[in-house]
Amino acid sequence: MNKELITDITKYQEFYPPNSLKAINNVLKWKNSEEELQGTIEALTFIVNQTLMKIIPEGRIVFCTMLERLDGRFVLLDEIQGVLNLNNNQMGKNIDELKNMG
Structure with missing residues (x-):
């Protein structure tokens, strides 16, 4: 991806x-x-x-991607808070994982 x-x-x-x-x-x-x-x-x-x-731009990328993929499903608030509290290094890993998963 x-x-x-x-x-x-x-x-x-x-x-x-x-x-x-x-x-x-x-x-x-x-x-x-x-x-x-x-x-x-x-x-x-x-x-x-x-x-x-x-929210740092990298965080917005992950957050917006999560929202786009929801398709009407529920997401736990704890999960969203966890994503937004990541540091830049962890955020980069999450972006790479999103790319790999499609």
Whole structure:
């Protein structure tokens, strides 16, 4: 398997903070005010900026490949956390293993 078959689907995507939760608010019947919704937006933006954006590109490759191969199956949260906590050397080994497995 060559490297072109493993793609980082986040590579060219920019993160845009959510600017409206009105539809979710209505569907889930939260009955939140605009101020409460703004607080939710700020909290979500903080979480994304502080956690997801710290994933190294190699980690994103493995993570995205896992997501693409799920095909509706469940993945244990512990497994995902384990993948994202690997160091660069271990990450390289996982990428090589993914390439070998197809």
